[in-house]
Amino acid sequence: MNKLRGNPWAILMVLSIGFFMTLLDLTIVNIAIPDMVDHLGASLDQILWITNAYTLALAVLMITAGRLGDLRGKKNLFIYGVALFTLASLACGLSQNPTELITFRAVQGLGAAMLLPQTLSLVVDVFPAGKRGAALGIWGVVAGVSGAAGPSVGGLLVTRLDWRWIFFVNVPLGVLAVVGAIVLVPAPRRTVAHRFDATGVLLSTVALFLLSFGLIEGQKYAWNGWIWAMIGGSAAVGAVFLLHQRGRQAGEPLVPFSLFADRNFSLMNVVGIAISFGLVGLFLPITVYLQSVLGFSALKAGVVLIALSIGTFATAGPASVLTARLGGRWILFTGLVLFGGGLVWIAAVAKVGGGWLPVAVPLVVMGMGAGCTFTPMANEVMRNVPPRLTGAASGVNNALRQVGSVLGAAVIGAVLQGRLASSLEDQAHRRAGAVPPAFRDRFEQGFDQAGKHLDVAGGSSGTKLPAGVPAAQAHRLQETADAVFGHAFIDAMRPTLLVAAGVLALGALSCLFVRRFEGESANPHGVPLSQEEVEAAEADGAGAAADGAAAAAPAQG
Structure with a gap:
C-alpha cells in the first residue's frame, strides 16, 4: 500500500469513486420519484424540493468550497465532503417523510459541493503534463458512465428492492473513497492563502434561496404578494451582492468582474x-x-x-x-x-x-x-x-x-x-x-x-x-x-x-x-x-x- 501512496493513478481511482458517487446520485433520484411519492405521500412541490435542495446547495457553495480547499487543503475538503455526503445518503434512505428527505438532500448537496471542486484540482496537481491528458480523458469517461448508469441502476434498485436503496448504495462507495483518500492521497500543502468572503457567501445564498423558493412555491400559493415579495427580495439581495463584489475587485472577490x-x-x-x-x-x-x-x-x-x-x-x-x-x-x-x-x-x-x-x-x-x-x-x-x-x-x-x-x-x-x-x-x-x-x-x-x-x-x-x-x-x-x-x-x-x-x-x-x-x-x-x-x-x-x-x-x- 505504501508503494501506491502518492501514485497518481491510484489517486485518480479514489477521486473517481467520489466523483462517480455524486453524479450517479443526481440521475438515479429522478427514476425513483414515483416510488418516493407513493411511499412518502409527497406533493409535486415537495418532489421539486427533493431535487432542488441538492442542486441549490451545489450552486451556492461551489465557489466557497473551492476557496476552502486552498485554505484547509484539498485532501481534507475531499475527505470531509465524501464523509458528509455518505452520512447524508444514509439519512436520506432512512427518511420517514418528505421534510426529512428534503433536509438530508440539502446536506448531501453540501457534501458534494465540498468534494467536487477538489477532485479536478487534485488530478491536475498530481499528474505531470505528459500524462494529464489521459487522466482527464478517463475523468470524462467516469462522468459519462455515471450519467448512463444512473437511470438503469436506479430502475433496478427500485424494482427489485426499494427506493431507499438508491441512497444506501452510496454508503459502501463513500467508505471506500474516504479510506482510499486517507491512505493514498499525499498530505495537503497550503500554497495560496485566500480570504474567506463570508458576507458574499451569505448574500448569494439568500438571493438564490429566495428566488428558488418563490418560483417553486408560486403555484401552490397562487402567486400571492408574499411570493412576489420573495422574488423581489431576491433581486434586491442580488444587487447588494454585486455591489459588495464590486468593492472587493481589488482583492479576492468571489466573482471577478474582469x-x-x-x-x-x-x-x-x-x-x-x-x-x-x-x-x-x-x-x-x-x-x-x-x-x-x-x-x-x-x-x-x-x-x-x-x-x-x-x-x-x-x-x-x-x-x-x-x-x-x-x-x-x-x-x-x-x-x-x-x-x-x-x-x-x-x-x-x-x-x-x-x-x-x-x-x-x-x-x-x-x-x-x-x-x-x-x-x-x-x-x-x-x-x-x-x-x-x-x-x-x-x-x-x-x-x-x-x-x-x-x-x-x-x-x-x-x-x-x-x-x-x-x-x-x-x-x-x-x-x-x-x-x-x-x-x-x-x-x-x-x-x-x-x-x-x-x-x-x-x-x-x-x-x-x-x-x-x-x-x-x-x-x-x-x-x-x-x-x-x-x-x-x-x-x-x-x-x-x-x-x-x-x-x-x-x-x-x-x-x-x-x-x-x-x-x-x-x-x-x-x-x-x-x-x-x-x-x-x-x-x-x-x-x-x-x-x-x-x-x-x-x-x-
Missing part, C-alpha cells in the same frame, strides 16, 4: 445555463410520462433514458476533435439546435398509449446535441482567461451552470404544475360523460386540487373513486380517471418542454456572437507549438470535456 469583459466567457456562461435548464426541462416531465402515463416500470424507464447517453457518447469524441481544429462556435450551435429539436420532437409525439421507440429516437438526438456541447463550451469559456484567474473562472462557470439547474427546475416545475392543475380540471369535465350520473359531480370535484398533490406513481391524479361505486362500474371509472390524468399530463408536458426548447434556442442564438476561432488565441504568431505545449493543450481539451460532462450530469437532477 472575467466578463471577455465576450466568449460571458456568452459561454449563457450557453451553460441554457444547457442545464434544458436537461432539467427534459428529465422532470419525461420521468413521469414514462412511468405514469405509459405505465413503464422504473427499470424499463431507466433503460429508455439510456438512449440519451448513447447519443452523447456518439458525438462527444468527434466534437472534441473538431473543436480543436475549428473552434466551438458552430459545433455548439449545432448541439443546442439538436438538443432543443429533440425536446420539440418529444412534445409532438407524446401520447397516451404510446411506445418506447417514439421517445427513444428523439432522446438519442438530444444526446447527440449534448455531446456537441461539453468540450467546445469548456474550451471557449477558458480560451482567453489569464492563468491567474483560471480557478476563479472555473468556479464561476460551474456555479452559474448550477444556478441554471436551479432556475430550470423552478421554472419547469412551476409551468408543469400550473398547466397540470388546469388540464386535470378540463379533462375531468370533458370525460365526465363516461361516469355514471350519480358520481359525475364528485368525480370532477376530485380533480380540482389534484395538481397540488400528484400521485405520479399511480398513473392517475391520485383521486380516490367516489364512495359507493358498484364493483361492476369501478373498473370503468378507474379507466376514465387514468385517461383524465394521462391526457392532462401530456397537455401540461407539451408547453413545459417547449419552454425548455425556447431557452435552448436563446442559447443557440448566443453562439452566433462567439468570436471566431482562427488559432490566434492558442498560437497568436503562427509559431509551431512545442511538444510540452501540445501536451498541455491536449490536457486542457480533455479536462474541458470532463468538466463539461460533469456539469451536464448534475443538471439532470
Whole structure:
C-alpha cells in the first residue's frame, strides 16, 4: 500500500469513486420519484424540493468550497465532503417523510459541493503534463458512465428492492473513497492563502434561496404578494451582492468582474445555463410520462433514458476533435439546435398509449446535441482567461451552470404544475360523460386540487373513486380517471418542454456572437507549438470535456 501512496493513478481511482458517487446520485433520484411519492405521500412541490435542495446547495457553495480547499487543503475538503455526503445518503434512505428527505438532500448537496471542486484540482496537481491528458480523458469517461448508469441502476434498485436503496448504495462507495483518500492521497500543502468572503457567501445564498423558493412555491400559493415579495427580495439581495463584489475587485472577490469583459466567457456562461435548464426541462416531465402515463416500470424507464447517453457518447469524441481544429462556435450551435429539436420532437409525439421507440429516437438526438456541447463550451469559456484567474473562472462557470439547474427546475416545475392543475380540471369535465350520473359531480370535484398533490406513481391524479361505486362500474371509472390524468399530463408536458426548447434556442442564438476561432488565441504568431505545449493543450481539451460532462450530469437532477 505504501508503494501506491502518492501514485497518481491510484489517486485518480479514489477521486473517481467520489466523483462517480455524486453524479450517479443526481440521475438515479429522478427514476425513483414515483416510488418516493407513493411511499412518502409527497406533493409535486415537495418532489421539486427533493431535487432542488441538492442542486441549490451545489450552486451556492461551489465557489466557497473551492476557496476552502486552498485554505484547509484539498485532501481534507475531499475527505470531509465524501464523509458528509455518505452520512447524508444514509439519512436520506432512512427518511420517514418528505421534510426529512428534503433536509438530508440539502446536506448531501453540501457534501458534494465540498468534494467536487477538489477532485479536478487534485488530478491536475498530481499528474505531470505528459500524462494529464489521459487522466482527464478517463475523468470524462467516469462522468459519462455515471450519467448512463444512473437511470438503469436506479430502475433496478427500485424494482427489485426499494427506493431507499438508491441512497444506501452510496454508503459502501463513500467508505471506500474516504479510506482510499486517507491512505493514498499525499498530505495537503497550503500554497495560496485566500480570504474567506463570508458576507458574499451569505448574500448569494439568500438571493438564490429566495428566488428558488418563490418560483417553486408560486403555484401552490397562487402567486400571492408574499411570493412576489420573495422574488423581489431576491433581486434586491442580488444587487447588494454585486455591489459588495464590486468593492472587493481589488482583492479576492468571489466573482471577478474582469472575467466578463471577455465576450466568449460571458456568452459561454449563457450557453451553460441554457444547457442545464434544458436537461432539467427534459428529465422532470419525461420521468413521469414514462412511468405514469405509459405505465413503464422504473427499470424499463431507466433503460429508455439510456438512449440519451448513447447519443452523447456518439458525438462527444468527434466534437472534441473538431473543436480543436475549428473552434466551438458552430459545433455548439449545432448541439443546442439538436438538443432543443429533440425536446420539440418529444412534445409532438407524446401520447397516451404510446411506445418506447417514439421517445427513444428523439432522446438519442438530444444526446447527440449534448455531446456537441461539453468540450467546445469548456474550451471557449477558458480560451482567453489569464492563468491567474483560471480557478476563479472555473468556479464561476460551474456555479452559474448550477444556478441554471436551479432556475430550470423552478421554472419547469412551476409551468408543469400550473398547466397540470388546469388540464386535470378540463379533462375531468370533458370525460365526465363516461361516469355514471350519480358520481359525475364528485368525480370532477376530485380533480380540482389534484395538481397540488400528484400521485405520479399511480398513473392517475391520485383521486380516490367516489364512495359507493358498484364493483361492476369501478373498473370503468378507474379507466376514465387514468385517461383524465394521462391526457392532462401530456397537455401540461407539451408547453413545459417547449419552454425548455425556447431557452435552448436563446442559447443557440448566443453562439452566433462567439468570436471566431482562427488559432490566434492558442498560437497568436503562427509559431509551431512545442511538444510540452501540445501536451498541455491536449490536457486542457480533455479536462474541458470532463468538466463539461460533469456539469451536464448534475443538471439532470
